[in-house]
Amino acid sequence: MDFEELTELIVELELDDIADAVKSALEEDKKDPFEILTALTKGMDEVSRRYEEFEYFLGELVLAGDTMKAGLEVLKPALAVSDNTIEKTKVVIATVKGDQHDLGKNILGTMLLSANFEVYDLGRDVDAKTIVEKAKETGASVVALSSLLSMTVDQVEVVHKALQEAGLRDKVKLIVGGAPFNMELAKKFGADDYADDAIYGVEHIKKLIES
Ligand code: B12
The missing domain is CATH 1.10.1240.10 (Methionine synthase domain)
Incomplete structure (x- = not known):
């Protein structure tokens, strides 16, 4: 094959x-x-x-x-290539509200699990309130969002603002991925980082939590 x-x-x-x-x-x-x-x-x-x-x-x-x-x-x-050198950091992952695409997000979840992160996968079409509540409840230090649709990319800003309102934004790093994004758009909507691929995503998340 x-x-x-x-x-x-x-x-x-x-x-x-x-x-x-x-x-x-x-x-x-x-x-x-x-x-x-x-x-x-x-x-x-x-x-x-x-x-x-x-x-x-x-x-x-x-x-x-x-x-x-x-x-x-x-x-x-x-x-799953296990990397036991890093401590378990909690990451909340979700596909944003209005978007049903979850295959990329699922790959990211698998990669994060295999890199020894503690992953809370909220699924797809998830609203900002649910994401913020989960981040608060778990004490997550990273929220990773996926959006494959151009019309749902602005949901990242909704999550960014909801994290701010909950007083969590300086404790939580926000990273996004999905074809409509690039670094410029990600930053415009308040995210800290962007990666175009789940494998790089894990590397970016490792760097983000060190910064
Ligand atoms: C499969 C698919 C579907 C499936 C999804 C099944 C599922 N369970 O996910 C179904 C049939 C449900 C679907 C529906 C629709 N789809 Co669709 N779909 C696709 C398709 C062909 C593949 C997506 C995919 O799974 N790729 C494989 C995965 C592995 O790749 P990925 O998601 O991009 O993820 C990678 C990276 O982006 C990154 N990544 C992803 N998320 C994150 C997050 C973080 C934090 C990081 C770091 C990295 C990261 O890592 C992944 C791998 O390394 C794409 C075209 C494409 N090539 O992307 C269209 C596409 C995304 N769909 C599209 C459209 C228009 C729709 C519909 C509106 C169609 C319709 N008329 O109803 C609906 C929308 C439904 C909704 N509300 O969400 C358009 C979007 C256009 C746009 N820019 O807005 C696309 C681009 C097709 C096209 N060329 O027109 N779709």
């Missing part, structure tokens, strides 16, 4: 075959799990392109999401 085949399985929405294919790439071909993740994500980018070109529609988008999810279920344990 090579990387192109894995990408193709996502693009062709092969929900029934993806789990076995990822398993075989990992176990028989001994492929690097992070490279497998890149191959699967490449497939999602092609799905996105087809959606934009009206070759794929919402049904295909849903199926692509399910196919990616099935692949990730098999891949997740292999992505």
Whole structure:
């Protein structure tokens, strides 16, 4: 099973075959799990392109999401590279209100767990109040938000302000991710940091808590 085949399985929405294919790439071909993740994500980018070109529609988008999810279920344990050198820092993660996309956020959660963080995953379509309450209750030092939709990026500012109102903003670092963001936009909405990828996200979070 090579990387192109894995990408193709996502693009062709092969929900029934993806789990076995990822398993075989990992176990028989001994492929690097992070490279497998890149191959699967490449497939999602092609799905996105087809959606934009009206070759794929919402049904295909849903199926692509399910196919990616099935692949990730098999891949997740292999992505776990434990780093016991850091103390358990609490991180609240969520996809912002109005947004149902959670695959990227779930990857970030897995990466953080494997880097020995204590992760509180609030799921998707989560309002600011719930995020702030969880940060307060757990004493989290980081809130990590995901938004894949342009129309929900401003939710980051809502969370930033809600953290300020709760008197938590100077205790909690706010990091965001998702395709519509860049560092400039993230900062404009009050976030401390942005990363375009879950793997870098963990590195950024480690640096943030040291700063
Ligand atoms: C699968 C998918 C869906 C699935 C989601 C399933 C699920 N459980 O997540 C479903 C079918 C539900 C869906 C629905 C919709 N979708 Co959609 N979807 C996608 C698609 C094809 C893939 C997203 C994905 O999962 N990628 C794979 C993951 C692994 O990547 P990722 O999320 O980007 O995460 C990576 C990084 O961004 C980063 N990251 C993510 N979050 C965070 C957070 C932090 C803190 C950090 C550090 C890093 C980080 O790390 C991850 C990996 O390293 C994208 C296109 C694309 N290529 O992004 C469109 C896309 C996001 N969807 C889009 C649209 C328009 C919609 C709908 C409005 C469609 C409709 N007409 O109804 C609805 C919106 C529903 C809603 N309210 O949320 C548009 C958004 C356009 C925009 N800029 O606003 C896109 C870009 C498609 C397109 N080209 O038009 N979608």
